[in-house]
Amino acid sequence: MELREQILRDIEKDARVNLHELAIRLGVSEAEVANEIADMEKEHIICGYNTLINWDNTSLEKVTALIEVQAQPQRGLGFDAIAERLYKYSEITSVYLMSGGFDFTVIIEGKSMKSIAQFVAAKLATLDSIRSCATHFVLKKYKDYGVVFDETRRDEREKITP
Amino acid sequence: MRPMTSDKIRALAPSGIRKFFDIVHEMPDAISLGVGEPDFDTPWNIREEGIYSLERGRTFYTSNAGLMPLREEICRYLVRQQGLKYNPKSEVLVTVGGSEAIDIAMRCIVNPGDEVLIPEPSYVSYRPCAVMADAKPVTIELQESNGFKLTAKQLEDAITDRTRVLVMPFPNNPTGSIMTREELAPLVPIIIKHDLIVISDEIYSALTYSGRHVSIAEFPGMQERTILIGGFSKAFAMTGWRLGYACGPEEIIRQMTKLHQFTIMCAPTTSQYAAVEALANSQSEVDQMVAAYNERRRFLLHAFKQMGIECFEPFGAFYVFPSIRKFGMSSEQFATRLLTEQKLAVVPGTAFGACGEGNIRISYAYSIDDLKNGLSRIEAFINSLK
Structure with missing residues (x-):
């Protein structure tokens, strides 16, 4: 595996990994790792470092919905312009252009079902270029970004084996 | 009564690892870098x-x-x-x-x-x-x-x-x-x-x-x-x-x-x-496991170097075999003391033949965090010998 791919795989799993330690693990200098990361940030390969939070385990109310959006691309603008009108909303956390029966998957977070419903009715459904919205509320998150929530791993192996 | 088992099998020495396993078994709070199997689940x-x-x-x-x-x-x-x-x-x-x-x-x-x-x-x-x-x-x-x-x-x-x-x-x-x-x-x-x-x-x-x-x-x-x-x-x-x-x-x-x-x-x-x-x-899964082992291998070798423990660089399996000769103990003494004093289980080299004397086997079929925990115990142990 080349260095870039290896760095990406490692920091995708743990963005907080210590660079000095990562350099040791990859058998290169710390400067080399730091430079690669800086370059990949410039090239928009690395686009940010988020924290994965299971909001269900907090006392805060947070509702996630996935909206299937059918759009009407306008002459000369195409889907990108519509996507931009969607992703500018801070409530919307993800926008994907899709193949298949609808055009965009929009993921939205809100304080309550009601606030999301209002947002969809007032902001999304009224856009000229949007033909329909089907809103699906998330009931429970089991796994996100490769991490299973509420999983504690225990080493059940025998302590000494040949 | 005649012996119930064959002379040949009775004469066979039990696995050197077994003896150590029994000691570890008595210490439920011990941690281990002693396993010979992957820490990953089967894909x-x-x-x-x-x-x-x-x-x-x-x-x-x-x-x-x-x-x-x-x-x-x-x-x-x-x-x-x-x-x-x-x-x-x-x-x-x-x-x-x-x-x-x-x-x-x-x-x-x-x-x-x-x-x-x-x-x-x-x-x-x-x-x-x-x-x-x-x-x-x-x-x-x-x-x-x-x-x-x-x-x-x-x-x-x-x-x-x-x-x-x-x-x-x-x-x-x-x-x-x-x-x-x-x-x-x-x-x-x-x-x-x-x-x-x-x-x-x-x-x-x-x-x-x-x-x-x-x-x-x-x-x-x-x-x-x-x-x-x-x-x-x-x-x-x-x-x-x-x-x-x-x-x-x-x-x-x-x-x-x-x-x-x-x-x-x-x-x-x-x-x-x-x-x-x-x-x-499953090749891509295997490739990722190999990449993870390789990182741990480098990490361990680096840590031993820092501690001043000699360890030749191995390029296969998931073990390192550092030399503990300079501490003036046999492999078994070293492993036993490490276990009783720091509650860390490793395998004495002699479990794999008499010429393993002077070395211990450390497995890196463990997460980096587990390895860090184990290494800090080894460090504490060798510092206590100074």
């Missing part, structure tokens, strides 16, 4: 295939030699990995782990009194298997100064007119040593000249960190005298499925299959179905 696609085979009611015996689709996958795998061609109908036997293959290979090829050359330190079962087959195990002591590799001179010096078998335990447990094409080449003419059979235990072949593993069977004139033993435990994190294989000359595989048939009929059916999936569709 889900493989487990799912095993479950599916149960759902489908595939709970019967398979043919003695193993499911034909599995034998075919093994052959394809060996072509891909080593460029070696075997006939799935006659040159492959699916076994219960590599361990069974070692046992029946030994029993099939030696006559009483034949000498079996065993480079040590190495896995614990070669010697007892040779003894149980009434052969005479002859140790070749591998040297740390040679990177625990077998040299032509050592081989030549150990051969007598009774020598029949050479065990090739590379990539090596416990040292992590591998042998490159250049290092294997000088052994080949000696093996051929003395008409030896090679039992090549390549269970760790997928876990190498400096280029692909080279099998001694790849050399001209060697495939026809080599029993290549492989398995699923290490590469695919499938230790509990108990599945391995032996590939070799038709005549040997025929005799091994006969023995296998009388002792266990066939390898576990569920495991065999899962193993087909492992070989066919």
